[in-house]
Amino acid sequence: MDRPIKKIVIxxxxxxxxxxxxxxxxxxxxxxxxxxxxxxxxxxxxxTIGVGEGSWPSMRQTLKAIGISETEFxxxxxxxxxxxxxxxxxxxxxxxxxxxxxxxxxxxFEANIAEFWQAHSQQVTFADATTAQSxxxxxxxxxxxxxxxxxxxxxxxxxxxxxxxxxxxxxxxCCEKLGVNHVLDHVVNIxxxxxxxIASVSTKQNGDIAGDLFIDCTGFKSLLLGEHYNIDFISQKxxxxxxxxxxxxxxxxxENSPIASHTISTAQTSGxxxxxGLPSRRGVGHVYSSSHISxxxxxxxxxxxxxPTMCSDHNLTEIRKISINPGYRxxxxxxxxxxxxxxxxxxEPLEASALAMIELSAKMVAEQLPANRQVMDITAKRxxxxxxxxxxxxxxxxxxxxxxxNRTEPYWQDNKHSESIPEHLAELLTLWKYQTPYSYDTxxxxxxxxxASFQYILYGMGFKTQLPERAKREDKSLIANKIxxxxxxxxxxxxxxxxxxxxxxxxxxxxxxxKV
Amino acid sequence: xxxxxxVNPVAHKDIKIITDRSAKYGDNLWYALTFPRExxxxxxxxxxxxxxxxxxxxxxxxxxxxFKDKENLFLDDDGWHASYxxxxxxxxxxxxxxxxxxxxxxxxxxxxxxxxxxxxRVSHVEGEPLFLPFxxxxxxxxxxxxxxxxxxxxxxxxxxxxxxxxxxxxxxPFTLDVTLNxxxxxxxxxxxxxxxxxxxxxxxxxLQALKDAKYLQAIYMAIASQSNIRSLIDKKxxxxxxxx
Numbered sequence: 001m002d003r004p005i006k007k008i009v010i011x012x013x014x015x016x017x018x019x020x021x022x023x024x025x026x027x028x029x030x031x032x033x034x035x036x037x038x039x040x041x042x043x044x045x046x047x048t049i050g051v052g053e054g055s056w057p058s059m060r061q062t063l064k065a066i067g068i069s070e071t072e073f074x075x076x077x078x079x080x081x082x083x084x085x086x087x088x089x090x091x092x093x094x095x096x097x098x099x100x101x102x103x104x105x106x107x108x109f110e111a112n113i114a115e116f117w118q119a120h121s122q123q124v125t126f127a128d129a130t131t132a133q134s135x136x137x138x139x140x141x142x143x144x145x146x147x148x149x150x151x152x153x154x155x156x157x158x159x160x161x162x163x164x165x166x167x168x169x170x171x172x173x174c175c176e177k178l179g180v181n182h183v184l185d186h187v188v189n190i191x192x193x194x195x196x197x198i199a200s201v202s203t204k205q206n207g208d209i210a211g212d213l214f215i216d217c218t219g220f221k222s223l224l225l226g227e228h229y230n231i232d233f234i235s236q237k238x239x240x241x242x243x244x245x246x247x248x249x250x251x252x253x254x255e256n257s258p259i260a261s262h263t264i265s266t267a268q269t270s271g272x273x274x275x276x277g278l279p280s281r282r283g284v285g286h287v288y289s290s291s292h293i294s295x296x297x298x299x300x301x302x303x304x305x306x307x308p309t310m311c312s313d314h315n316l317t318e319i320r321k322i323s324i325n326p327g328y329r330x331x332x333x334x335x336x337x338x339x340x341x342x343x344x345x346x347x348e349p350l351e352a353s354a355l356a357m358i359e360l361s362a363k364m365v366a367e368q369l370p371a372n373r374q375v376m377d378i379t380a381k382r383x384x385x386x387x388x389x390x391x392x393x394x395x396x397x398x399x400x401x402x403x404x405x406n407r408t409e410p411y412w413q414d415n416k417h418s419e420s421i422p423e424h425l426a427e428l429l430t431l432w433k434y435q436t437p438y439s440y441d442t443x444x445x446x447x448x449x450x451x452a453s454f455q456y457i458l459y460g461m462g463f464k465t466q467l468p469e470r471a472k473r474e475d476k477s478l479i480a481n482k483i484x485x486x487x488x489x490x491x492x493x494x495x496x497x498x499x500x501x502x503x504x505x506x507x508x509x510x511x512x513x514x515k516v
Numbered sequence: 517x518x519x520x521x522x523v524n525p526v527a528h529k530d531i532k533i534i535t536d537r538s539a540k541y542g543d544n545l546w547y548a549l550t551f552p553r554e555x556x557x558x559x560x561x562x563x564x565x566x567x568x569x570x571x572x573x574x575x576x577x578x579x580x581x582x583f584k585d586k587e588n589l590f591l592d593d594d595g596w597h598a599s600y601x602x603x604x605x606x607x608x609x610x611x612x613x614x615x616x617x618x619x620x621x622x623x624x625x626x627x628x629x630x631x632x633x634x635x636x637r638v639s640h641v642e643g644e645p646l647f648l649p650f651x652x653x654x655x656x657x658x659x660x661x662x663x664x665x666x667x668x669x670x671x672x673x674x675x676x677x678x679x680x681x682x683x684x685x686x687x688x689p690f691t692l693d694v695t696l697n698x699x700x701x702x703x704x705x706x707x708x709x710x711x712x713x714x715x716x717x718x719x720x721x722x723l724q725a726l727k728d729a730k731y732l733q734a735i736y737m738a739i740a741s742q743s744n745i746r747s748l749i750d751k752k753x754x755x756x757x758x759x760x
Binding site for chain 1: 568569570571572573574575682685687688689708
């Protein structure tokens with residue numbers, strides 16, 4: 001029981017497997033007497049799913065920590081900068097639109113700026129009043145300059161990327177630079193110790209591969225946690241109805257067509273369409289509730305969305321159908337096995353949380369790696385508590401987008417039924433009728449969504465907070481007005497200094513970004 | 517917008533170039549590009565640092581003349597007080613253009629001297645003539661042409677130099693905090709310098725490669741040139757005192 005954890009076996013490639021390998025191998029030496037041996041087993045005959053084309057700003061820190069050059073990442077993974085999500089037609093369906101930017105509102109820590117914006121809500125949207133980012137997105141501008149060092153920014157950003165290329169890129173880096181062993185083989189059996197721990201996995205050609213800790217990155221299959229250990233799956237379909245996605249690649253009309261630096265999410269009658277711009281193509285998909293719309297109708301809506309945005313002589317790639325079972329496991333770390341990625345749970349990509357959850361999961365495994373088997377159960381318990389909490393927060397935050405809509409179709413009306421709304425979210429919504437979300441609404445370290453995100457969604461969707469008419473001793477409205485004015489000046493400065501997303505990416509291709 | 521014309525003895529036979537140094541001719545520069553082949557002359561007067569070309573993000577070496585935009589502490593009503601002025605400043609109003617010419621059916625690139633006709637340095641009255649009264653280049657034009665050639669080749673070598681420094685991770689950003697005699701504080705950001713600890717940690721092969729490229733001397737001259745910051749501060753103090 002007090003044997004040190006020396007060998008980690010990751011089952012499954014894809015973004016989850018390779019990100020986990022990279023994050024753990026960047027934290028721990030993989031060579032020498034005190035190194036951790038990391039082996040990733042990837043089946044040559046299982047295709048990775050290749051969704052998850054949007055990341056959060058956390059990916060910048062992750063890539064930097066793994067020792068990756070941002071220039072190489074951008075070029076090899078067909079990646080672009082993502083600064084926000086834009087939600088079209090979510091409020092009423094009549095050409096409405098709002099942004100959820102990655103930057104916090106200007107002056108967020110000086111004053112709860114949302115309170116002071118209420119008085120101006122008829123003149124300016126919350127995002128436009130408090131950040132430069134929504135303005136930059138509308139003009140197609142990049143979040144940084146060619147002179148900005150790698151990973152540095154003028155406005156906070158994450159990425160849009162080609163998930164397939166990303167896995168290959170990470171694989172190369174993990175194997176060549178970080179000493180991760182790569183075994184291309186199919187796992188045919190899982191062998192237990194007497195205590196129920198996994199002792200080894202049997203492969204077709206490489207025999208039994210033993211380990212002290214096994215990481216299940218096998219996607220929806222959940223080979224170790226789900227199939228082997230039968231850990232319960234907690235469905236969330238009663239909260240988030242979407243269970244099917246149709247995905248397609250769309251060519252640009254011209255080689256130098258503008259690239260949006262935000263994800264565009266456009267509400268439909270029974271779901272929504274994502275639109276993600278990469279340098280070489282767009283990734284577009286319709287995610288919907290199969291109980292509210294047929295696949296044929298959903299495909300028709302997807303085609304109607306795409307048609308005006310592409311050249312008539314270009315062809316779409318084949319439309320791929322993906323089934324989603326929204327929910328997560330009752331625990332993620334069981335005995336000496338932890339599931340990371342879709343093996344642990346999956347939810348529609350409305351806020352592109354999948355890659356961020358992988359990063360957070362692998363980071364906690366890397367940083368809290370148990371010294372030995374004896375303490376592993378305690379680590380596992382703490383891990384499970386943390387990630388159950390995180391899944392619940394994601395689900396509540398996604399649900400928030402739906403419950404505030406005024407759309408009238410059955411799907412949208414069903415989304416507002418009280419039995420579909422988690423109790424904690426319902427409480428918050430009641431509270432927020434009279435106060436704005438702020439520091440009391442988020443309390444964990446590494447909270448997934450800061451209070452600012454709740455503000456962007458609530459006030460973007462037109463939610464009304466009626467602040468009580470109470471006189472405060474300290475009047476912060478002067479500070480708030482200064483913050484609003486500063487934001488206008490800062491926005492002008494950035495608009496003059498920044499080039500378009502496409503121009504910057506072309507320059508990076510030509511000159512690269514420097515490290516400092 | 518610059519209006520560049522190929523220098524030619526017919527169109528430009530009466531053109532003179534004003535070589536005086538003054539703010540009205542655009543000499544009120546905060547810094548200007550420099551390159552290793554002129555470091556020996558430049559480091560005698562100016563601190564040499566690095567910054568990024570705003571168009572490409574690539575590092576370039578620059579000679580510093582002041583602490584903020586449009587401040588050249590070497591320049592006053594009597595001219596530019598230093599025995600050497602970087603070639604990238606001296607070149608105005610000339611530029612080198614690449615022209616594709618076909619000779620004997622073979623296309624090749626030729627470097628041609630061009631002149632910015634809109635520059636306030638271009639005159640019919642005062643300054644150095646480009647051509648002699650009865651034809652032929654003036655000494656001034658010949659000297660300018662050879663300086664432009666040196667600048668062209670020096671700048672190309674300079675790009676390789678700064679790329680080498682960047683590849684070896686030797687450049688680091690620094691913030692210059694200056695406190696003047698009158699107590700006012702100024703901060704200068706956006707410049708880079710050579711990290712001496714990293715330089716000391718290079719292995720023998722890396723040092724040999726730098727030496728072979730004739731960059732080792734340039735690195736030490738750039739480091740030594742930082743002591744010119746002191747005289748730049750002195751000039752600034754004198755200026756502030758005179759204006760007080």
